Amino acid sequence: MTPIPAPEGDTPLIDMRNVDKRFGNGTVAVRDMSLTIRQGEFVSFLGPSGCGKSTALKMISGLLSVSAGTITVNGHRPGESTTGSDIGFVFQEATLMPWATVFENVNLPLKLQGVSKAEARTRVEEALSMVGLANFAKSYPRELSGGMKMRVSIARAMVTKPKLLLMDEPFAALDEMSRTKLNDEVLSLWKSLGLTVIFVTHSVFESVYLSSRVTVMAARPGRVVHDIALSGRYPRNAAYRMSPEYAESCRSVSTALEGTMDHVDLNH
Amino acid sequence: MSTLTTESPAAQLDPRIIRERREQRLRYILPLAAITFALGVWEFLVWYNDVPHYLIPAPSLIAKTLVTDGASLMQSAMFTVKLTLMALALAIVGGVVLGMLFALSRPIEMSLFPFAVILQVTPVVAIAPLILIYVSNTFAALLICAWIVAFFPILSNTAIGLRSADHNLRDMFRLYQATPWQRLRYLLIPTALPYFMAALKIAGGLALIGAVVAEFVAGTAGQNTGLASRILESSFRNEIPRMFAALFLVSVLGVSIFLSTAWLSRAVLGHWHESEIKREG
Numbered sequence: 286m287t288p289i290p291a292p293e294g295d296t297p298l299i300d301m302r303n304v305d306k307r308f309g310n311g312t313v314a315v316r317d318m319s320l321t322i323r324q325g326e327f328v329s330f331l332g333p334s335g336c337g338k339s340t341a342l343k344m345i346s347g348l349l350s351v352s353a354g355t356i357t358v359n360g361h362r363p364g365e366s367t368t369g370s371d372i373g374f375v376f377q378e379a380t381l382m383p384w385a386t387v388f389e390n391v392n393l394p395l396k397l398q399g400v401s402k403a404e405a406r407t408r409v410e411e412a413l414s415m416v417g418l419a420n421f422a423k424s425y426p427r428e429l430s431g432g433m434k435m436r437v438s439i440a441r442a443m444v445t446k447p448k449l450l451l452m453d454e455p456f457a458a459l460d461e462m463s464r465t466k467l468n469d470e471v472l473s474l475w476k477s478l479g480l481t482v483i484f485v486t487h488s489v490f491e492s493v494y495l496s497s498r499v500t501v502m503a504a505r506p507g508r509v510v511h512d513i514a515l516s517g518r519y520p521r522n523a524a525y526r527m528s529p530e531y532a533e534s535c536r537s538v539s540t541a542l543e544g545t546m547d548h549v550d551l552n553h
Numbered sequence: 554m555s556t557l558t559t560e561s562p563a564a565q566l567d568p569r570i571i572r573e574r575r576e577q578r579l580r581y582i583l584p585l586a587a588i589t590f591a592l593g594v595w596e597f598l599v600w601y602n603d604v605p606h607y608l609i610p611a612p613s614l615i616a617k618t619l620v621t622d623g624a625s626l627m628q629s630a631m632f633t634v635k636l637t638l639m640a641l642a643l644a645i646v647g648g649v650v651l652g653m654l655f656a657l658s659r660p661i662e663m664s665l666f667p668f669a670v671i672l673q674v675t676p677v678v679a680i681a682p683l684i685l686i687y688v689s690n691t692f693a694a695l696l697i698c699a700w701i702v703a704f705f706p707i708l709s710n711t712a713i714g715l716r717s718a719d720h721n722l723r724d725m726f727r728l729y730q731a732t733p734w735q736r737l738r739y740l741l742i743p744t745a746l747p748y749f750m751a752a753l754k755i756a757g758g759l760a761l762i763g764a765v766v767a768e769f770v771a772g773t774a775g776q777n778t779g780l781a782s783r784i785l786e787s788s789f790r791n792e793i794p795r796m797f798a799a800l801f802l803v804s805v806l807g808v809s810i811f812l813s814t815a816w817l818s819r820a821v822l823g824h825w826h827e828s829e830i831k832r833e834g
């Protein structure tokens with residue numbers, strides 16, 4: 286477990302120092318997590334169920350407080366008023382408001398922030414065409430497929446033009462085809478907008494396909510056990526999946542992940 | 554992102570519209586036909602068996618009574634309508650306000666909920682005489698009785714509805730630092746709306762029941778009285794056709810309330826909520 290040295294001049298966007306999270310019921314979800322993520326990285330959190338991936342993500346976004354240690358995002362504590370629009374969050378479920386149209390759902394962050402109607406309209410339309418749903422602005426969530434709902438959710442996260450995109454197993458419920466397609470869309474958003482992405486996943490293949498770096502976590506208590514930089518060059522596409530580099534990365538990430546399972550009580 | 558597909562919404566299909574229209578027409582025609590048929594059978598049986606009108610009057614006689622006694626019956630009907638609608642309106646206001654308080658604060662809920670339950674479970678017939686004694690204005694007393702019956706479902710459903718927001722959506726609102734007012738307006742109220750609508754459908758009927766029961770307890774005293782008093786009065790005088798006519802008006806009132814609340818629910822929720830969405834296929 287060797288931390289990756291930050292290249293000269295690259296500012297850390299997220300800095301987690303010795304972060305603990307203990308819930309009210311005594312569960313230690315995260316222990317002594319230290320992690321530095323630089324601007325523009327694509328980091329995957331990979332680990333068995335219950336190892337604190339979602340908890341870590343929620344602490345970074347300010348939705349959960351830390352029990353010990355510090356987190357700074359862009360120099361601010363998470364949840365401070367300045368970070369609100371800098372973070373986009375995509376949940377495992379699409380989490381759309383069923384009573385609102387696609388347009389209104391994507392517009393929500395802007396409405397909450399008091400962005401003027403005219404500007405909001407152009408930004409929502411932009412975000413929707415970014416995910417290929419420009420024609421569905423007036424549809425209701427129930428009229429969309431699972432993959433389309435997920436794209437709406439991504440559009441909503443992107444509409445505030447965040448610097449940081451947090452995704453918590455966004456495509457876990459989707460079929461392989463939609464998943465592959467959405468993976469490519471996320472990569473292209475990341476590249477074209479210069480985002481920083483933290484992507485939680487259970488899938489070794491997904492993490493290797495997407496990320497520049499994979500953070501492997503273990504459970505009980507949740508902690509980081511490996512931090513693996515991936516050498517695969519971007520842009521990544523079908524050819525990358527066939528490359529020896531990809532196979533090699535999958536192998537080393539799998540090995541690291543298996544290491545975390547030694548401690549897991551399989552009866553759990 | 555030029556590689557993305559842009560699918561277009563499914564085009565409207567003609568056969569579906571036709572089928573929908575037919576279904577729409579049947580929705581009115583079938584119940585009307587069934588009721589007309591039942592009335593016909595009734596009329597026929599009364600005529601065929603020569604049933605005396607002080608036992609069971611024929612529908613035609615009831616209709617005639619409705620016309621001849623129209624003025625006084627309509628006046629009574631207006632009284633009952635006014636009573637029911639005011640009770641319902643007050644139940645909505647009281648139920649929603651208290652429901653919001655309950656949803657905001659557990660301690661308030663825990664202290665006040667027992668009172669609401671006691672009011673709810675005690676039959677209104679049993680409390681009505683007391684209320685009529687304590688409240689000198691009869692209309693106000695009747696209003697209180699009807700209100701007690703109608704208000705509980707609104708209160709409890711509003712409180713539950715306001716608490717039912719999806720926890721991820723709550724997080725979403727937190728993330729964007731929504732104000733409490735924004736959270737209420739854009740998340741909690743829309744979430745609670747289906748619960749409220751379900752309660753409204755029940756409360757509409759209950760308000761009428763409460764109004765009629767209270768009128769029965771109050772009896773026929775006073776000049777300005779409702780349909781229940783007409784029914785009582787007719788039964789004393791053995792004017793059975795008039796009794797049926799008043800009964801008919803009560804039913805019409807109940808059905809109208811039911812239809813309006815059902816219509817309102819569909820109008821408000823029809824575009825998104827499962828309970829009101831017409832499934833295709």
Ligand SMILES: Nc1ncnc2c1ncn2[C@@H]1O[C@H](COP(=O)(O)OP(=O)(O)OP(=O)(O)O)[C@@H](O)[C@H]1O
Binds near residue numbers: 336
């Ligand atoms: N609100 C909470 N209260 C108490 N314990 C919690 C709470 N949320 C999570 N936990 C516990 O913290 C641990 C980590 O949970 P977390 O949801 O972060 O795991 P995860 O890595 O995201 O798992 P999964 O892959 O299944 O989503 C688990 O043991 C869980 O039971």
Ligand SMILES: [Mg+2]
Binds near residue numbers: 338339340453
């Ligand atoms: Mg999780």
